[in-house]
Amino acid sequence: MPIYSKKIIQHFKRPKNVGKIKNPNGTGEAGNLLCGDLMKLYLKIGKNKKNEEFIKDIKFETLGCAVAVANTSLLTTLVKGKTIKEALEIKKEDLIEKLGKPLPPFKIHCSILAVDALKEAIYDYYKRSGKKIPPELEIEHQRITRIKNQAEGRYKEFRKLEEEVLK
Amino acid sequence: MKKNKRKIYFDYAATTPVDPRVVKVMLPYFSKKFGNTMSLHSFGQEVKEILEESREKVASLIGAKPNEIIFTSSATESNNLALKGIAFANKNRGNHIIISSIEHPCVMESAKWLESQGFEITRLKVDKYGLVNPEDVKKAIKKETILVSIMHANNEIGTIEPIEEIGKIIKSEIRNQNSKIYFHTDAAQTLGKIPVDVNKLGVDLLTGSSHKIYGPKGAACLYIREGTKITPLLHGGGHEMGLRSSTVNVPAIVGFAEALEIAKKEMKKENERLSKLREKLEKGILKKIKNAHLVGHPQKRLPNIANFWFEGVEGESVVIELDLLGIAVSTGSACSSEKLEASHVLLATGLKPHQAHSSLRLSLGRWTKEKDIDYVLKVLPKVIKRLRLISPTFK
Numbered sequence: 060m061p062i063y064s065k066k067i068i069q070h071f072k073r074p075k076n077v078g079k080i081k082n083p084n085g086t087g088e089a090g091n092l093l094c095g096d097l098m099k100l101y102l103k104i105g106k107n108k109k110n111e112e113f114i115k116d117i118k119f120e121t122l123g124c125a126v127a128v129a130n131t132s133l134l135t136t137l138v139k140g141k142t143i144k145e146a147l148e149i150k151k152e153d154l155i156e157k158l159g160k161p162l163p164p165f166k167i168h169c170s171i172l173a174v175d176a177l178k179e180a181i182y183d184y185y186k187r188s189g190k191k192i193p194p195e196l197e198i199e200h201q202r203i204t205r206i207k208n209q210a211e212g213r214y215k216e217f218r219k220l221e222e223e224v225l226k
Numbered sequence: 227m228k229k230n231k232r233k234i235y236f237d238y239a240a241t242t243p244v245d246p247r248v249v250k251v252m253l254p255y256f257s258k259k260f261g262n263t264m265s266l267h268s269f270g271q272e273v274k275e276i277l278e279e280s281r282e283k284v285a286s287l288i289g290a291k292p293n294e295i296i297f298t299s300s301a302t303e304s305n306n307l308a309l310k311g312i313a314f315a316n317k318n319r320g321n322h323i324i325i326s327s328i329e330h331p332c333v334m335e336s337a338k339w340l341e342s343q344g345f346e347i348t349r350l351k352v353d354k355y356g357l358v359n360p361e362d363v364k365k366a367i368k369k370e371t372i373l374v375s376i377m378h379a380n381n382e383i384g385t386i387e388p389i390e391e392i393g394k395i396i397k398s399e400i401r402n403q404n405s406k407i408y409f410h411t412d413a414a415q416t417l418g419k420i421p422v423d424v425n426k427l428g429v430d431l432l433t434g435s436s437h438k439i440y441g442p443k444g445a446a447c448l449y450i451r452e453g454t455k456i457t458p459l460l461h462g463g464g465h466e467m468g469l470r471s472s473t474v475n476v477p478a479i480v481g482f483a484e485a486l487e488i489a490k491k492e493m494k495k496e497n498e499r500l501s502k503l504r505e506k507l508e509k510g511i512l513k514k515i516k517n518a519h520l521v522g523h524p525q526k527r528l529p530n531i532a533n534f535w536f537e538g539v540e541g542e543s544v545v546i547e548l549d550l551l552g553i554a555v556s557t558g559s560a561c562s563s564e565k566l567e568a569s570h571v572l573l574a575t576g577l578k579p580h581q582a583h584s585s586l587r588l589s590l591g592r593w594t595k596e597k598d599i600d601y602v603l604k605v606l607p608k609v610i611k612r613l614r615l616i617s618p619t620f621k
Contacts, residue, residue: 061549071546077616092619095540095568095583099618120618122580124542128616214579 063125064159070129075136078118084187087179089172089203091210096123098131098172100180104143104188113142119176126166130154130173143181147196149174175203232552234598238438238591239381239415239531240556244481245440245592251484252442255477263474264463273476280483284447287486288432289423296448296466297479301414301435302332303459304448305375307470308410308431309336311456312373313345319405320370324348326358326387328380328571330412337375346370354576355523356385360392367399371407378413378422378432382571382587383522384531386420387411393428408454414438414446418489419528420497424449431456434486436478440592441485445478500529500590503599507588508532510603515610517620521575521585535577535585538620539613544586547609553602556587580619 061068085102098121105115117139119131133154138146151170155162162170182200185192192200235243244252255276261269263277278292285292298304313323325337327349337347348366350358358376367374374396379386389411396409410431413422417432418439424432431454436445450456450469462471489496512518517537536544541557548555557569568582577585588602614620 061546063546068546068550071543072550074616092578092580092583095542095580097618120616122538122617122619123540125546127540128543 066159067129070132071125074132085184089175098176127169134173236588239589252481283483304433315455315457316372320372322370324374327574375410378416384528385523436482439489441482445482514607530590
């Protein structure tokens with residue numbers, strides 16, 4: 060009996076949309092090396108027939124546990140072809156529900172990271188294209204950056220202590 | 227999902243199957259000879275006899291006297307009793323305890339709790355192989371020191387600590403200070419695997435475990451040198467010389483003693499066999515997988531543990547994928563796999579958090595065969611390659 064659901068194992072064993080996009084117009088990152096999970100998303104945003112911006116292509120790279128890989132893979136399949144507006148409505152609960160229960164409580168953060176990486180990629184797209192960033196997305200971006208800086212601060216502190224020991 | 231028939235166990239450091247020879251000697255003590263060792267009637271006395279025989283057996287196998295062996299339920303309990311029991315019985319003399327920074331969580335957490343009770347804990351650093359420097363023990367000892375607890379070998383990386391040397395240093399410090407400092411070692415990973423003799427090691431207390439050496443779970447021991455001042459954790463009917471009240475788990479203890487006897491008898495031959503298999507495994511992995519690194523001391527290491535870290539992958543994902551392929555391995559220790567923090571042992575050896583997160587422990591044992599090693603060497607490189615393709619940090 061594997062520890063995770065069939066759906067998680069499927070996405071882990073055969074992840075969809077792995078890799079990079081050559082000239083992405085948005086990239087986003089979430090997670091950090093300290094906790095062991097790092098997710099990177101690449102976006103190609105285009106215009107659909109209704110002249111709405113939509114996710115034409117999406118690819119990911121993830122360093123992390125099986126659940127982290129599965130979450131990122133699932134996320135890419137959910138948002139590919141969706142408009143930016145629709146994509147931003149994806150919540151961690153949607154991923155958790157689709158991955159099938161029970162997801163161990165200490166793995167919930169993998170779903171949070173995947174959604175955060177997407178928000179960061181869309182934020183990056185807005186920034187690059189010089190468009191006005193929606194206030195909710197700005198708040199989210201600040202929150203994700205704050206978490207990242209905290210983790211990096213801890214990591215730097217750790218390195219400093221290490222260097223002192225080696226001296 | 228395709229059913230995979232192959233099942234290979236490479237996690238003997240987490241726990242072992244009970245040897246059928248051990249099961250055989252245990253069986254009569256479940257339903258036939260089921261008495262309570264404290265009962266005066268013959269039902270009680272026949273199991274009392276086998277309990278004392280088991281005690282004599284375990285004692286003689288580690289160079290101790292029978293009245294110096296206390297049976298407990300687990301190595302965790304033995305370590306808790308050693309640390310808390312010594313701390314509280316000797317607090318009038320001092321409040322300082324020395325441990326290493328790579329102890330098993332049951333020692334780390336007991337020490338942390340004692341800290342909250344007013345004791346002072348020194349956690350000694352280790353070198354890149356996980357070795358404690360005996361000179362550091364000497365430097366850390368002060369007049370308030372009542373206990374030093376250093377594990378015999380580490381459960382994650384297999385490094386064997388210089389217990390004998392540390393024991394000598396503690397003895398000379400006791401002479402200088404004219405005050406007793408107790409020396410405990412957690413030998414859960416070494417008892418039955420490498421020679422363990424309490425007098426040669428120079429310890430006052432020693433923890434041993436049954437389920438790591440093909441005995442049943444639910445049995446362990448604590449060697450306590452005669453004359454040691456220690457207070458019990460469990461109060462009650464006064465079992466185990468008053469140090470561990472609880473109805474005695476006779477079947478498990480009988481099994482433990484038998485398992486230890488078998489392990490000691492077969493130790494030399496088995497270690498030669500395991501060393502050869504492990505060497506093949508390590509050489510194979512380092513050859514077939516680039517950017518793979520060994521952790522632990524190259525020589526001073528248990529013959530059955532191999533620990534690696536692989537650049538650009540996360541350990542848990544490797545464990546899950548290998549499990550799907552029928553191979554059971556572990557990231558660091560089984561206890562820490564539900565925590566998100568990197569292993570404290572690997573961090574103490576100087577690995578950075580992302581490196582420590584990418585570690586994998588393979589531990590070999592009595593039923594590991596050469597063809598199992600071949601299968602791992604065939605499968606693991608592919609697994610690492612695939613996960614690196616998904617990873618953003620390895621190109």
